[in-house]
Amino acid sequence: MPQFNLSRDKYTDSSKYKGGKVAGQRQKAIAQAEDEETAASDDDHPAETNIQSELIEDREYDSVVSSAMHVTKRMLNVQHVAIIQPFIKWGPRKSPTKPELLLQEAEALVRSLPKWNIELSMKVPVETLDKRQLFGTGKLEELKGIIQARQEAGTPLTCVFISKGTLTFNQKQTLEKEFRLPVMDRYSVVVQILRLHAVSMEAKLQVALAELPYIWSQVKDHEGSAKGSGRIFLSDSQRQMLQLRERKLRNELTNIRSHRELLRNRRRQKNFPVVAVVGYTNAGKTSLIKALTEEQSLQPRDQLFATLDVTAHAGLLPCKLEVLYMDTVGFMADIPTGLIECFVATLEDAMLADVIVHVQDMAHENRSEQRAHVERTLATLMRNGERSFTPDRVINVGNKIDLVPESVALQQEQHSTASEDGKLHLISSQTLHGVHELLVELERRVLRVTGRQRIVIRVPMGGPEMAWLYKNSAVTQTAADPNNAERLLVSVVITEAKLQQFRHSFIRKRG
Numbered sequence: 001m002p003q004f005n006l007s008r009d010k011y012t013d014s015s016k017y018k019g020g021k022v023a024g025q026r027q028k029a030i031a032q033a034e035d036e037e038t039a040a041s042d043d044d045h046p047a048e049t050n051i052q053s054e055l056i057e058d059r060e061y062d063s064v065v066s067s068a069m070h071v072t073k074r075m076l077n078v079q080h081v082a083i084i085q086p087f088i089k090w091g092p093r094k095s096p097t098k099p100e101l102l103l104q105e106a107e108a109l110v111r112s113l114p115k116w117n118i119e120l121s122m123k124v125p126v127e128t129l130d131k132r133q134l135f136g137t138g139k140l141e142e143l144k145g146i147i148q149a150r151q152e153a154g155t156p157l158t159c160v161f162i163s164k165g166t167l168t169f170n171q172k173q174t175l176e177k178e179f180r181l182p183v184m185d186r187y188s189v190v191v192q193i194l195r196l197h198a199v200s201m202e203a204k205l206q207v208a209l210a211e212l213p214y215i216w217s218q219v220k221d222h223e224g225s226a227k228g229s230g231r232i233f234l235s236d237s238q239r240q241m242l243q244l245r246e247r248k249l250r251n252e253l254t255n256i257r258s259h260r261e262l263l264r265n266r267r268r269q270k271n272f273p274v275v276a277v278v279g280y281t282n283a284g285k286t287s288l289i290k291a292l293t294e295e296q297s298l299q300p301r302d303q304l305f306a307t308l309d310v311t312a313h314a315g316l317l318p319c320k321l322e323v324l325y326m327d328t329v330g331f332m333a334d335i336p337t338g339l340i341e342c343f344v345a346t347l348e349d350a351m352l353a354d355v356i357v358h359v360q361d362m363a364h365e366n367r368s369e370q371r372a373h374v375e376r377t378l379a380t381l382m383r384n385g386e387r388s389f390t391p392d393r394v395i396n397v398g399n400k401i402d403l404v405p406e407s408v409a410l411q412q413e414q415h416s417t418a419s420e421d422g423k424l425h426l427i428s429s430q431t432l433h434g435v436h437e438l439l440v441e442l443e444r445r446v447l448r449v450t451g452r453q454r455i456v457i458r459v460p461m462g463g464p465e466m467a468w469l470y471k472n473s474a475v476t477q478t479a480a481d482p483n484n485a486e487r488l489l490v491s492v493v494i495t496e497a498k499l500q501q502f503r504h505s506f507i508r509k510r511g
């Protein structure tokens with residue numbers, strides 16, 4: 001039953017997650033509960049897994065995708081890359097972000113691919129991003145000269161990465177002819193990274209789906225161009241293949257998602273409060289969850305889009321209430337919407353969480369833009385969802401404080417809003433500085449948002465009350481009542497509704 005394992009990966013079992021090991025007993029217990037639910041429904045669909053594997057191993061498609069975006073299965077091969085970051089220097093369409101930062105992000109993308117080496121890295125001013133050859137004639141000659149010189153001395157380059165969202169088919173074709181090298185844009189580099197990091201079948205199918213709008217847009221560019229090279233980009237049968245592929249991918253994803261909904265309902269019934277950890281890519285989401293749960297299996301990586309599956313990890317709040325932390329896909333600006341849309345569905349679960357922790361990298365120069373980008377995206381995602389993006393559900397966390405000089409950190413803390421809800425919690429997931437305080441705040445929010453409270457109830461020893469409390473609340477401590485040897489003092493975290501039920505069932509009777 002291979003799909004059985006798939007669904008489990010997503011939520012609890014991190015054994016396949018970044019190569020880690022199965023976590024502790026609590027984790028196992030939840031996984032087991034989910035498995036009971038999963039087993040029945042998976043038995044019904046043994047054929048699905050075959051279709052899914054065929055969609056991933058499809059030679060005919062591979063040849064189309066490799067010609068459209070130079071994305072191949074041989075991505076572990078060594079590549080020698082020249083990065084060119086175009087930016088508009090003047091005028092109303094001037095790039096809002098400093099070109100140095102754009103270039104840094106482009107370099108981080110390339111570094112996320114293990115055997116890709118950055119040989120050259122340049123930022124180049126352009127008048128507009130729409131020109132057929134992108135660069136002015138003089139600039140283009142200069143770039144050709146630089147690349148040529150590099151080819152003759154030093155390690156020969158194997159591709160040029162132009163750090164622009166998407167290049168049109170014509171831009172790519174023109175530049176490939178000029179540079180005599182394959183040319184990639186941000187979309188194709190990100191797809192390459194996503195392919196590498198996709199672990200579960202759902203993530204793999206999502207990446208596959210994310211590739212299609214790109215291929216279609218290249219086909220459209222090619223057809224729309226009067227000066228098309230005359231070469232047919234896609235044959236009719238290839239087009240049909242792509243259409244069929246898209247339908248199949250959507251079908252399979254729908255199947256997987258309805259399955260996920262089943263698990264989500266199941267989890268709701270079990271009543272675990274859920275905390276979603278979101279943020280810009282590489283901000284330290286996975287590291288924070290590792291710090292909060294002490295789960296050794298989690299492996300943070302200094303790579304963009306390291307996490308592609310929403311996974312859940314159990315942890316305890318200081319009051320001993322168990323919560324599930326959801327690790328999510330990172331956000332990134334200047335990624336064409338079509339690409340990330342496919343992953344948005346995986347964020348659905350996160351959007352339904354009781355509390356959302358927004359992790360920010362305090363050591364990143366572009367922190368405030370990153371924060372604004374994440375907030376905008378979250379607000380859009382939630383506009384269509386069941387729950388709204390209200391400040392009382394969000395905790396802002398400033399991570400990597402160990403990398404920031406103390407005086408700067410202090411300033412940033414003072415800058416954050418005075419109210420407890422708007423506060424920026426400064427922490428280091430690495431040194432664990434501030435993590436305990438964050439847990440205390442998390443507890444406060446979780447209890448408030450889910451309408452739970454911590455109380456101590458006095459119950460008769462050996463009575464039915466104890467069993468009832470274990471079943472319907474989180475019992476965090478029991479102690480003998482110093483004033484009455486036949487009674488116990490039970491500390492619980494309980495919802496208002498359950499507390500009413502308890503009063504109704506036991507206290508009135510007793511009275």
Ligand SMILES: Nc1nc2c(ncn2[C@@H]2O[C@H](COP(=O)(O)OP(=O)(O)OP(=O)(O)O)[C@@H](O)[C@H]2O)c(=O)[nH]1
Pocket residue numbers: 279280281282283284285286287288299300301302303304305306307308328329330331399400401402403427428429430431
């Ligand atoms: N110095 C320092 N490094 C940190 C801290 N937290 C995370 N890192 C590092 O930052 C990098 C990214 O961490 P991850 O936890 O993988 O980040 P993420 O947000 O999950 O990234 P994606 O899944 O790619 O979106 C890793 O190299 C971590 O070791 C911190 O508090 N201090």
Ligand SMILES: [Mg+2]
Pocket residue numbers: 285286287306307327328
């Ligand atoms: Mg991560």
